[in-house]
Amino acid sequence: MKIRKGWVLTGIIFLLFVVGCTIYSRTYYQWNLPTVEIMAPRSGTLMLGRYDVRSVSKKEEGSSGFTHSTQILLPLTVNYFFVDDEAEVTLTGIRNSTRKGRVTSITYTKENLVLTIGFHAENFADGESVDVSIMKETTLLSNIMPKSALHEDDKGAYLFVVMKEQGAWGREYVVRRMDVTVWASTEQEFSVSSTIEYPVVFASDSKLADGQRVRFYP
Structure with missing residues (x-):
């Protein structure tokens, strides 16, 4: 009986250790993700x-x-x-x-x-x-955002939007590239003709790439 109790206690300690390591690993993983700030586009004039x-x-x-x-x-x-x-x-x-x-x-x-x-x-x-x-x-426009949300490369203009996807730790936030056509632009803001259904990233503490997992401040 004493041997069984010892094994049970050892098992409980091991289980707590595994749970603790899992929580620590997940927390460490999440806190080391790039941090982004998101926004919903506004309507109005430029x-x-x-x-x-x-x-x-x-x-x-x-x-x-x-x-x-x-x-x-x-x-x-x-x-x-x-x-x-x-x-x-x-x-x-x-x-x-x-x-x-x-x-x-x-x-x-x-x-x-x-x-x-x-x-x-x-x-x-x-x-x-x-x-x-x-x-x-301009006339009344939709999808107006700060210029910091706009990126360009040899393929054209694009944004990063945040989506929820299934990952190793369950539901995670992932940035996805969204190609857009700029409709109007000033030094501070711009508007796109595309329909935007997800929050847009306008600031990040590190360089982003399509498919990258992030955490964000809403």
Whole structure:
């Protein structure tokens, strides 16, 4: 009987040892996985650009439909303004006097994009200073994310999304590559035309690869 009790006690100790080792191994395994931060894409608009420029006015005598015009110089990389886009023109010599203007023409030099803005201003002298504010937003978009979520290689643009999959320790979180088409982009954010059904990784403490197991902060 004493021998049997000894074997039982030994068996219990061994079982506890195995369970402890298993828990330690799993914990060690999980804590050494790459840590990612995830998010759900948002819907809304993207601010493509806004420019506030001081310029000088010019009286119009042609058929533009405006009494005055002014020109502003923008970088050649700006490609989202078009004729008839609205602008706000402030007459600097007249306190709190703001007019609605419109882009009447777009031309190019070797160094700049030139927007001509037409506006109405009665009894406003030629050559007076004006402040022009012009901005452009996209239409309503879905799947907007921070630029840190976007990756590119020779195959194109892609994201990492987090999925639940069966692994050695049961259900685990795995990152999967998702190829996407970028619909619109700014310096801070972008939008894709693809449907996204899983949380998107926007930050990681190490380099990721397709199929890699991770832990995350929601």
